[in-house]
Amino acid sequence: MKAVGAAAFALAAAFAVILPFFLKPYGLYLISSWAVLTIAAIGLNLTLGYAGQVTMAQGAFVGIGAYTVALLLPVGVPFPLAFIAAGLLCFAIGWGLGYPALRVQHHYLAFVTLAFNTLVFLVLRNEEWLTGGIYGINGTPRPVLLGWSTNKAINFYFFALGVLALLALATWWMLRSPWGRAFLALRENPVRARSLGLDTRRYTLMAFAIGSSLAGLAGALYAPLVQFIEPASFSLNMSFNLLLMVIVGGSGYFFGPFLGALVAVLLPEWMRIAQGYYLMVYALMVMVLMVFCPTGLFGLVERVIKAINRRRAVKAPASSLNAQGAP
Amino acid sequence: MQVAMASFIQLLVSGLATGAIYALIAVGFTLVWQTSQTINFAQGEFVMLPAFFILAAMNFGYPFPIAALIGIALSVVILGVLFKIVVVDPMIRHGVLPLVISTIALSLFLKEAAKDFYSSQAQPFPSLVPPTDIHVFGAVVSTQSLAVIGVAVVTVLALHLLLNKTRLGRSMQATAQNPTLARILGISVRRMVLYTFLINGALVAIASILISPIYLAKFTNGETLGIAAFLAAIIGGFNQVRGAILGGVILGVLDNLSAAYLSSQYRAAFPLLILIVVILWRPQGLLGRIEERTV
Numbered sequence: 028m029k030a031v032g033a034a035a036f037a038l039a040a041a042f043a044v045i046l047p048f049f050l051k052p053y054g055l056y057l058i059s060s061w062a063v064l065t066i067a068a069i070g071l072n073l074t075l076g077y078a079g080q081v082t083m084a085q086g087a088f089v090g091i092g093a094y095t096v097a098l099l100l101p102v103g104v105p106f107p108l109a110f111i112a113a114g115l116l117c118f119a120i121g122w123g124l125g126y127p128a129l130r131v132q133h134h135y136l137a138f139v140t141l142a143f144n145t146l147v148f149l150v151l152r153n154e155e156w157l158t159g160g161i162y163g164i165n166g167t168p169r170p171v172l173l174g175w176s177t178n179k180a181i182n183f184y185f186f187a188l189g190v191l192a193l194l195a196l197a198t199w200w201m202l203r204s205p206w207g208r209a210f211l212a213l214r215e216n217p218v219r220a221r222s223l224g225l226d227t228r229r230y231t232l233m234a235f236a237i238g239s240s241l242a243g244l245a246g247a248l249y250a251p252l253v254q255f256i257e258p259a260s261f262s263l264n265m266s267f268n269l270l271l272m273v274i275v276g277g278s279g280y281f282f283g284p285f286l287g288a289l290v291a292v293l294l295p296e297w298m299r300i301a302q303g304y305y306l307m308v309y310a311l312m313v314m315v316l317m318v319f320c321p322t323g324l325f326g327l328v329e330r331v332i333k334a335i336n337r338r339r340a341v342k343a344p345a346s347s348l349n350a351q352g353a354p
Numbered sequence: 355m356q357v358a359m360a361s362f363i364q365l366l367v368s369g370l371a372t373g374a375i376y377a378l379i380a381v382g383f384t385l386v387w388q389t390s391q392t393i394n395f396a397q398g399e400f401v402m403l404p405a406f407f408i409l410a411a412m413n414f415g416y417p418f419p420i421a422a423l424i425g426i427a428l429s430v431v432i433l434g435v436l437f438k439i440v441v442v443d444p445m446i447r448h449g450v451l452p453l454v455i456s457t458i459a460l461s462l463f464l465k466e467a468a469k470d471f472y473s474s475q476a477q478p479f480p481s482l483v484p485p486t487d488i489h490v491f492g493a494v495v496s497t498q499s500l501a502v503i504g505v506a507v508v509t510v511l512a513l514h515l516l517l518n519k520t521r522l523g524r525s526m527q528a529t530a531q532n533p534t535l536a537r538i539l540g541i542s543v544r545r546m547v548l549y550t551f552l553i554n555g556a557l558v559a560i561a562s563i564l565i566s567p568i569y570l571a572k573f574t575n576g577e578t579l580g581i582a583a584f585l586a587a588i589i590g591g592f593n594q595v596r597g598a599i600l601g602g603v604i605l606g607v608l609d610n611l612s613a614a615y616l617s618s619q620y621r622a623a624f625p626l627l628i629l630i631v632v633i634l635w636r637p638q639g640l641l642g643r644i645e646e647r648t649v
Contacts, residue, residue: 307463
């Protein structure tokens with residue numbers, strides 16, 4: 028089983044590296060936005076899938092990150108510094124929001140974060156002296172790293188892919204650490220986690236702040252990707268979309284956000300045949316998926332694999348030992 | 355001084371009218387939440403849609419009053435019965451979050467459907483009474499606002515009588531408070547849950563009729579209305595019908611007063627600030643009871 032997973036991963040990774048050479052600029056833009064949005068979705072998966080807290084403010088944090096970079100680059104701050112600043116700022120704001128908000132949990136937290144998202148939107152729209160109001164900020168330059176310009180679409184894609192890989196690796200490492208296991212304990216049984224001596228509030232807060240900072244880092248790439256940011260891009264819609272990505276991919280599965288973001292970015296494009304109706308079809312598909320498999324696409328895959336294993340186990344009882352050893 | 359007073363009265367009346375509509379939406383929202391734990395993220399779109407049912411019926415040549423009844427009936431069937439059978443029932447065993455996602459997708463679906471099948475342009479919508487102004491103590495109050503308040507008060511009173519003075523209503527309350535005990539007492543819990551969905555269907559249709567002449571019928575109307583309903587429900591108290599009414603009225607009045615006296619740019623921010631204050635200091639809402647948690 029592990030081998031199958033590893034093979035699938037290697038195949039997907041190879042695909043991600045080879046595919047861009049066969050794409051036109053628009054295709055490159057799409058897969059670049061996939062890479063960027065996946066980063067934000069990984070952050071949301073941390074908060075939602077691992078720590079079990081529903082947040083609707085992920086889009087706002089992407090916005091804060093994007094505006095941070097768009098404002099810092101023109102005054103001469105180098106990209107790496109601006110990038111880190113976006114992450115740190117979102118970490119700090121996430122901590123500041125989470126500290127009072129995590130007193131209440133579940134659907135209340137959803138509403139507090141929903142309110143926060145709207146507040147951020149209003150500030151971005153109304154504080155024209157800083158953010159340019161509804162006119163947004165134009166022409167955020169794409170970074171030049173050690174003389175390598177990411178101005179070309181394909182270069183920027185590889186840059187975004189590289190950042191995605193690094194951040195995914197860091198998240199993977201964190202989830203394997205005692206911290207990550209504590210996050211899981213929070214989701215599975217908060218009362219038991221607390222009775223075992225975990226400072227649940229601190230860990231939840233940490234998951235929330237790290238999740239928010241990943242959104243900020245995604246935003247830091249989003250601004251140079253689209254090169255035009257406006258408040259409306261970071262309204263509740265983006266938060267909903269990110270939420271859909273995590274759920275459709277499979278929340279709590281490490282690779283869930285990768286798949287979910289891919290579906291969310293590509294599906295509307297493929298369904299252009301359905302013309303104006305594609306959002307309706309997309310919404311319907313999400314609803315159907317939720318009915319038949321609320322654990323998302325990865326949950327579906329897992330269920331299919333389990334079913335196959337069970338059938339195999341019936342045919343040859345000896346092999347069932349191997350099947351059960353697999354995760 | 356007198357001018358200031360007059361404009362204050364004007365703002366208060368139009369705020370009460372807005373608040374009355376919010377209250378209707380929030381009451382439906384809390385009823386459905388209480389009996390089925392459904393957080394309906396499509397509630398705003400539920401208010402947007404009946405206006406289009408009514409406009410469509412009028413396009414078939416029915417006069418407005420008949421069309422309004424058709425709209426309410428369609429809303430009860432589609433947004434009440436169908437919503438429960440098609441969306442909520444298959445999801446409820448999966449827990450709250452998948453259902454939340456599903457209603458978010460539903461809101462997108464309804465919005466797009468209204469846009470694609472009717473129009474993306476704002477549609478004029480007939481008002482209940484001819485819009486004239488009445489002068490009261492120097493203040494100018496529109497008959498429309500008064501009609502809205504009147505209809506909302508009558509609706510809420512009717513609902514109050516139904517819930518508190520009839521056997522059916524008390525069975526519904528029992529179902530909301532303790533489904534297991536209600537079942538033991540011989541109440542058909544399933545049917546009671548269905549009734550709350552029907553009531554929600556009727557309430558959103560009435561709210562739609564009241565609000566569409568003011569905002570025009572547009573497919574994006576649900577976005578602000580849905581959030582207003584959540585806010586009202588939380589501020590007032592998620593588990594109380596009275597709370598939702600109070601929350602709605604506070605929200606509507608505050609919305610109008612803050613836009614006039616504080617900042618029109620940040621008018622949408624004040625309800626959110628109140629929400630945050632309420633959640634932090636009184637998470638059960640102003641009139642709510644604390645729900646006990648089971649381990």
